[in-house]
Amino acid sequence: MSEKGKIVFICAVPEESNRETMLWGYPIVHVGVGKINAAYKTALAIKEYGPTLVCNFGSCGSFMLPKGAMLAVSEVVNADMDATPLVPYTVTPFDKNGGRLALQCKGTKGVRCFTTETFTSQEKVESFSPAKRALLSSCDIFEMELYAIAKVCQDLKVDFVSYKWVSDDGGLEEWQQNCKIGFNHFKEEFFKNYLVN
Numbered sequence: 001m002s003e004k005g006k007i008v009f010i011c012a013v014p015e016e017s018n019r020e021t022m023l024w025g026y027p028i029v030h031v032g033v034g035k036i037n038a039a040y041k042t043a044l045a046i047k048e049y050g051p052t053l054v055c056n057f058g059s060c061g062s063f064m065l066p067k068g069a070m071l072a073v074s075e076v077v078n079a080d081m082d083a084t085p086l087v088p089y090t091v092t093p094f095d096k097n098g099g100r101l102a103l104q105c106k107g108t109k110g111v112r113c114f115t116t117e118t119f120t121s122q123e124k125v126e127s128f129s130p131a132k133r134a135l136l137s138s139c140d141i142f143e144m145e146l147y148a149i150a151k152v153c154q155d156l157k158v159d160f161v162s163y164k165w166v167s168d169d170g171g172l173e174e175w176q177q178n179c180k181i182g183f184n185h186f187k188e189e190f191f192k193n194y195l196v197n
Helices: 035-049 130-137 144-153 170-194
Strands: 006-011 028-032 055-060 070-078 100-102 110-115 142-143 161-169
Touching: 006 035, 028 170, 035 055, 035 144, 055 144, 055 170, 070 144, 070 170, 100 144, 110 130, 110 144, 142 161, 144 161, 161 170
Parallel strands: 006 028, 006 055, 055 161, 070 110, 110 142
Antiparallel strands: 055 142, 070 100, 070 161
16 A cells, blocks of 8 residues: 555546546546635545645646646646735745645656646637746646645645646547546556655
């Protein structure tokens, strides 16, 4: 079993886990799309299962990295909070985290993740504010849930890791084709880093 004890796996939708609901005897929780769903259902899962480790996995988009790349996330940023000029872009007023959270994952080299409530495509990026475009260009990948999941885990003092695979650059058809492949690669990566003694 895991050196960390009880594990809860979290992903957005059933397609990302090949519709499996358990992995090595641990629950897979599907939290839905977007940060509100992700935060609420992550908090419920922690309350129900009492894990010592939460692992988020799933697909992501990238304009920089090749499709199929399996990645550990080392930093995630909240791309939607804009309370300027009160605080810098990405920072939630009166929040000690400053809109950026560090993660410690074993194995694959870490990347920086851009979490936004906007489905990100090359066309949509044109409508982003200059600050949001600049932030995106400083990140390796983009998706819609990770910041919220990481924030809940940090606040509830539960160890947290995240592994993502690049499934697309904003295209739905590619995402559907690549989800199952990515899930299998994630299982190999997690097993190697956390379940093999």
